[in-house]
Amino acid sequence: MVENKIRVALTGNPNVGKTTIFNAITGARQKVGNWPGVTVEKKVGIKEYAGRALEIVDLPGTYSLTAYSADEVVARDYILEEKPDVVVQVLDSTNLERNLYLSTQLIETGTSLVLALNMSDLAEKRGDEINISLLEKLLGVTLIRTTANEDKGINNLLDAVISKSGSGVPLLPEIEYGNKIEEKIHRLETILAEDGALMNRYPSRWLSVKLLEGDENVRSKLSSSNIQPEVEKFLSGLNLEEYEAEMADKRYEFISRLLSQVCTTCAGEVSHSDMIDKVLTNRYLGIPIFLTLMWGMFELTFTFATPFMEIIDIFFGLLAGAVAANIDSSWLASLLGDGIIAGVGSVVLFVPNIFILFFLLALLEDSGYLARAAFIMDRLMYSMGIQGKSFIPMLMGFGCSVPAIMATRTLEDEKDRLITMLVTPFMSCGARMPVYVLLAGTFFGKQAGSVIFGLYVLGIIVAILSARLFRSVIFKGKPSSFIMELPPYHRPSAGNSLKHMWNQGSLYLKRVGTVIAGGVVVIWLLAYFPQGVEYGSAESYIGSLGKLLEPLVAPIGFDWKIAISLIFGFLAKEVVIGSLGTLYGTGADEGMLSSALLADPILTPAVALGIMVFTLLYVPCIGAVAVIKKESGSWKWMLFAAAYSTAVAWIMAFVTVKIGNIIFA
Numbered sequence: 001m002v003e004n005k006i007r008v009a010l011t012g013n014p015n016v017g018k019t020t021i022f023n024a025i026t027g028a029r030q031k032v033g034n035w036p037g038v039t040v041e042k043k044v045g046i047k048e049y050a051g052r053a054l055e056i057v058d059l060p061g062t063y064s065l066t067a068y069s070a071d072e073v074v075a076r077d078y079i080l081e082e083k084p085d086v087v088v089q090v091l092d093s094t095n096l097e098r099n100l101y102l103s104t105q106l107i108e109t110g111t112s113l114v115l116a117l118n119m120s121d122l123a124e125k126r127g128d129e130i131n132i133s134l135l136e137k138l139l140g141v142t143l144i145r146t147t148a149n150e151d152k153g154i155n156n157l158l159d160a161v162i163s164k165s166g167s168g169v170p171l172l173p174e175i176e177y178g179n180k181i182e183e184k185i186h187r188l189e190t191i192l193a194e195d196g197a198l199m200n201r202y203p204s205r206w207l208s209v210k211l212l213e214g215d216e217n218v219r220s221k222l223s224s225s226n227i228q229p230e231v232e233k234f235l236s237g238l239n240l241e242e243y244e245a246e247m248a249d250k251r252y253e254f255i256s257r258l259l260s261q262v263c264t265t266c267a268g269e270v271s272h273s274d275m276i277d278k279v280l281t282n283r284y285l286g287i288p289i290f291l292t293l294m295w296g297m298f299e300l301t302f303t304f305a306t307p308f309m310e311i312i313d314i315f316f317g318l319l320a321g322a323v324a325a326n327i328d329s330s331w332l333a334s335l336l337g338d339g340i341i342a343g344v345g346s347v348v349l350f351v352p353n354i355f356i357l358f359f360l361l362a363l364l365e366d367s368g369y370l371a372r373a374a375f376i377m378d379r380l381m382y383s384m385g386i387q388g389k390s391f392i393p394m395l396m397g398f399g400c401s402v403p404a405i406m407a408t409r410t411l412e413d414e415k416d417r418l419i420t421m422l423v424t425p426f427m428s429c430g431a432r433m434p435v436y437v438l439l440a441g442t443f444f445g446k447q448a449g450s451v452i453f454g455l456y457v458l459g460i461i462v463a464i465l466s467a468r469l470f471r472s473v474i475f476k477g478k479p480s481s482f483i484m485e486l487p488p489y490h491r492p493s494a495g496n497s498l499k500h501m502w503n504q505g506s507l508y509l510k511r512v513g514t515v516i517a518g519g520v521v522v523i524w525l526l527a528y529f530p531q532g533v534e535y536g537s538a539e540s541y542i543g544s545l546g547k548l549l550e551p552l553v554a555p556i557g558f559d560w561k562i563a564i565s566l567i568f569g570f571l572a573k574e575v576v577i578g579s580l581g582t583l584y585g586t587g588a589d590e591g592m593l594s595s596a597l598l599a600d601p602i603l604t605p606a607v608a609l610g611i612m613v614f615t616l617l618y619v620p621c622i623g624a625v626a627v628i629k630k631e632s633g634s635w636k637w638m639l640f641a642a643a644y645s646t647a648v649a650w651i652m653a654f655v656t657v658k659i660g661n662i663i664f665a
Contacts, residue, residue: 007082025157057084059078065102081201094126100258105251107141198222280369280372302449305350319345359497385470390411397427398427408631422644428459432573443597455612538560556607558607
């Protein structure tokens with residue numbers, strides 16, 4: 001029998017293993033959506049444990065409760081407004097000083113707090129000796145050692161959560177800020193006490209501290225209070241920046257005294273991560289190593305996926321043949337065989353590539369390396385007009401542009417955010433991979449992996465150069481500074497990487513069953529009618545539409561079949577392949593489609609490369625365009641993104657084909 005629900009907020013700095021712990025606790029029982037009113041991802045999972053139902057809310061990563069970005073506001077407001085039964089903060093055991101800064105602020109909220117000392121295995125390996133019981137006593141909280149990527153300590157953590165949920169109001173220590181600041185805090189608490197409703201919602205000391213730090217979000221919470229004029233009058237005579245800096249110093253002094261008592265070796269020697277970083281993040285070697293790793297990843301993806309693709313190809317070929325042989329109605333046989341089976345099959349064919357790519361990316365992320373990519377690129381990106389932190393959502397764009405664009409909300413500066421939002425779709429998402437694999441495999445043989453790698457690099461270059469252009473012309477000014485804490489390297493977990501691969505890959509499969517299936521039915525209708533014409537011919541509706549569009553792409557060297565395939569690619573980039581299969585009359589059979597493409601005199605290696613470049617750069621799918629509108633809050637930026645990317649795609653494809661004709665002549 002499951003008793004009443006315990007609401008648990010999971011918080012912590014970025015890159016401390018918080019999401020790994022969330023996944024370890026909730027498994028597949030997760031729901032992902034957005035927080036009400038803001039486009040910030042909300043993850044909620046349910047865990048039934050020891051007769052209790054635990055609702056785990058994975059909050060966005062944050063370094064402090066002084067909120068600057070939308071992510072930080074969501075994390076803080078959930079803790080303060082929703083008042084979860086227990087807050088679990090995940091800490092990196094190898095970097096306690098930085099992580100405990102958030103702990104000191106959580107303590108000030110008076111919440112029931114449990115600290116998960118994650119990566120404790122790494123701390124032990126480097127010789128750190130942490131007196132857990134003394135640290136618990138000094139902080140007044142419960143501490144549990146965990147190693148999330150090996151599922152160690154998870155049950156102990158859940159036991160602590162259940163115990164903490166019934167322990168009543170915690171007695172937590174206060175951070176002493178010195179006589180001058182304490183006097184101001186006391187004065188503010190006296191003023192705030194006059195608003196009983198406000199005091200019922202927020203701890204008076206926490207509210208006073210945040211007001212002295214000049215937190216605009218907290219000041220806005222007083223907008224409807226009758227005490228706001230008195231508070232503003234009191235604050236107007238103070239140098240709030242000075243107070244904020246002094247209070248930060250006092251917190252670190254508290255942490256330093258704490259660690260000197262509970263940890264004998266914590267600030268210790270140069271770690272293995274530091275030694276590895278001397279090479280991998282080296283000023284001169286960092287970018288070449290990053291590019292080499294990416295090249296290797298695409299070579300592995302292409303090599304390992306081929307046998308699985310052949311099996312899928314045979315299966316859908318047999319299925320289409322069986323349908324054609326056993327259904328008497330010609331139009332129904334065509335709908336199922338030429339439309340749905342051929343269209344969906346042409347996309348499912350590339351599932352192995354997508355899954356392998358996501359698995360390899362997950363391994364790099366789990367190892368701690370991908371976090372370094374932003375650091376490695378920071379110098380280059382800053383010179384081009386955006387901060388290194390922008391490279392994090394851009395990297396996410398290798399998976400899917402939709403969550404990547406949503407991830408720009410973590411950028412505090414509005415100009416940085418808009419620039420990153422506009423250039424992120426140039427990063428080659430997984431949906432474009434089927435187009436690359438088909439055309440590169442058909443026209444470039446053993447060099448296919450290198451060609452695909454070149455496309456990914458081209459996307460990065462175009463994104464960075466576009467950012468430079470936007471910063472110079474539209475969003476004038478310097479990008480904001482970028483400070484990032486690098487997580488320690490550790491052995492990636494195959495289980496976690498497989499789980500991440502499935503979570504991302506399953507989204508691709510869902511698209512196959514919804515948007516893509518709908519798209520191929522529309523393509524079939526246009527290719528089948530009017531009745532009496534050859535399926536998918538120039539006389540069909542789809543042919544007429546293609547002929548109408550052909551003049552727009554003829555200068556590049558594309559014909560009407562390519563034009564119509566690219567148009568339908570706006571629904572989802574995978575549909576480009578389904579369209580080509582329909583128009584060339586080969587259905588889902590990759591071998592037949594490759595032969596048909598090679599036999600078409602229009603399609604030379606140069607034109608094939610031009611198609612891939614155009615697919616890489618032109619307007620992203622309808623989902624990504626909709627997210628740009630939602631995130632920017634403007635039709636203007638959505639339309640600009642669509643027009644600019646398509647113009648860049650046309651120019652780059654034109655140049656590619658012209659140069660390619662010379663090279664491949």
